[in-house]
Amino acid sequence: MMTLRTAAKACKQKAFSLVEMTLALILAMILASASLVLLSDHVNLLRIINSFDFLRDDAPTINMLMVKMLNRADSYRVYASKATAFSESSAITTGGRCVRLIYRNPDGSSSERIIAFEVVNGEGQLNFYSKGAIWSNDPDWTISSKVSDVTFSNDTGILLVKITGPNQEEITYVGGGE
Numbered sequence: 001m002m003t004l005r006t007a008a009k010a011c012k013q014k015a016f017s018l019v020e021m022t023l024a025l026i027l028a029m030i031l032a033s034a035s036l037v038l039l040s041d042h043v044n045l046l047r048i049i050n051s052f053d054f055l056r057d058d059a060p061t062i063n064m065l066m067v068k069m070l071n072r073a074d075s076y077r078v079y080a081s082k083a084t085a086f087s088e089s090s091a092i093t094t095g096g097r098c099v100r101l102i103y104r105n106p107d108g109s110s111s112e113r114i115i116a117f118e119v120v121n122g123e124g125q126l127n128f129y130s131k132g133a134i135w136s137n138d139p140d141w142t143i144s145s146k147v148s149d150v151t152f153s154n155d156t157g158i159l160l161v162k163i164t165g166p167n168q169e170e171i172t173y174v175g176g177g178e
Contacts, residue, residue, distance in 0.1 A: 038114030054165035073101035082116040086135045096152035117150035
């Protein structure tokens with residue numbers, strides 16, 4: 001049979017003191033606040049990384065396409081607009097919005113392509129056009145719809161393509177001389 005003294009002793013051994021409980025709560029609060037700081041830093045890092053999605057996702061693809069298209073062209077001309085490139089009038093050397101590429105085919109004939117920057121529904125697009133019997137007003141495909149500005153220039157004898165992304169990132173591609 002248990003006496004009052006042994007019961008009190010058994011009760012004392014099974015419980016935590018007020019100091020121990022306070023220390024446990026303080027440690028839990030420190031761990032929780034450290035976890036919140038780490039979570040906040042992680043969210044901020046993801047936000048920063050996502051702000052550079054143009055450079056991470058679109059720029060490598062644009063680079064691959066531009067290198068292949070520009071280096072395979074036999075000649076090119078820079079134009080102020082798609083309309084002037086279609087009509088082959090008034091080629092310029094700086095500040096162009098499109099470039100007309102001329103390719104020589106193995107059979108001796110030539111084919112023509114246009115890469116043009118256009119604003120469609122308030123959104124900048126870098127579009128690609130191929131000439132069949134005539135030029136189509138609809139692009140064959142869109143190279144990128146995340147660009148905010150594209151300028152073509154040839155004032156140094158080398159084709160320069162300056163692409164500005166949605167967060168004002170600037171990338172310059174260089175094509176071969178004629």
